[in-house]
Amino acid sequence: MSGKAVETAGEHGPALREGLSTALSWLTVLPFAGATVFDRTTGRRAMAAIPVPGLVLGLAAAAISTGATLVGFAPLLTAVLCVVSWELLTRMMHIDGLADVGDALGSYASPERAREIIADRYTGALGMGAVLLTLGVQVAALSDLLALPSASTGILLIGVIPALSRMSAMIGCSRLFRPFSTGGFGAMIIGTVPLRWIGLWWLALTTTAGVLAAVALPGVNAWAVTGGVAVAGVCGIGFTLVLARHLNHRLGGLNGDCMGALIETSTAVCALTALVVVRAAVQP
Template sequence: MSDKVDFVEGSHGIAFIEGPSTALSWLTILPIKGASAFDRITGRRVICSVPFVGMVYGLLAALVIATGVALGTSALLIAVLAVVAMELFGRFMHLDGLGDVADALGSYAQGEKARSILSDPHIGLIGAGAGLLSLLAQVASISALISSELPFWQLMLAVIAGPSIGRLGVLFVCHNRYAPMRPGGFGAQIIGTVLTWHIVAWLLGYALLFALIALISLGLATALLLTLVLVAVAGALLAAHCNRRFEGLNGDCCGFVIHLCTTIALVLLAM
């Protein structure tokens, strides 16, 4: 995510169509036409659609895993290919945000000094380390899920759920209690646009889905619910910490939280 996109006037379509389509256009390599307007209405619709985009990431990973399992490939190699597929699908966008924010937070700087490190396009040792370790954690988690004795359908659900639940964290970053770091750019279009009821709606939607899964597998539903709760807590804490250190939030903070919360979700599901 970047702060290089500025506001553009235009008309808006139906929210339930414009939000997901624009989110897929912004956050994936799919050649989908998004909104023609770039403003805070578009930003809110996109951010509220990000968990849905996470399901698409999860479906892609599940397809890679299903193919690898059918071919008898080793769990480790399948997991590596699944993570590579997800990163390529999103142009390493969230990993870039992770590296930038990790460098800024790792500097222990505050305010403007921290923001200057955040805006530096060169990745430092802390950012590189954070990226490497998070990717290793994702690979290890998916490999553990594949190697477990889970029925195949439960494995597929867990893999799809991980990236989707993980992306719930970005709603906390963009909650209206926070302000954008700068008045222009991409961050100003999304930070502060999400209302509390948007988060509650997603939480209730997940809970209802998990209740249905509980009718078939109580263990899987419990694991998914615990993962949801802990990811929500992590997203809220990470958003508050970034805001305290940077005195405002931007698109990189969104990528940072998305990547970390997705990693946390996959680790928790594997455990």
């Protein structure tokens, strides 16, 4: 991701188009050109649109889940395929960040040394453990969602979870936090996002999921999906605030790798929370 964003000067294009195309260029493997000017304005626009790449991942997972259900794949295999699609479509950049942050936090080193560990291109056992545990929770939660009595309920939720989890990067890039370096990708994006944008995205995703659920699902399942998305978003935001504050304290600020760690862990939290809410709603 940082390799696509070397700071340069120049004139910006229209905000909406530049934000959407840059977010998709930076955060997916899709062939979008993105911005030609890279500065904090570009970073703010791209981070404001970051749930859009999440929607793309969600659509891919929903398509995989639908096809796998039709051919009779087990929920566990389908869940693995969904998570694999998310990682391939993002070049595994977020789990790379999670691994680096896991190594840094597990070292219990000073902020200066922890930042050096994050910059090290090698992954240690602690980082690998963080990745395995996080992906394990994601797969298990998605598998249980797909095993619900109404498969469509689980598929709809899986389609929204990646967008919900990407709000975590908006929190990390909000004005509550600062980059620990004056250069690089983190300096371009962290501290640029107004908090109100996160609330607007939460409302938009919850409303959209509710409308789709009302059209596609009967009775209690529609309400379960709406509630699941709303509560998962709130829990994801709460979890991210706690983790981001901890990272900010331990590292003396945040960087781009921290955004990857926030996204991956928030994906697990959102999936798990949505599962709990939907199960409570649909089971007697």
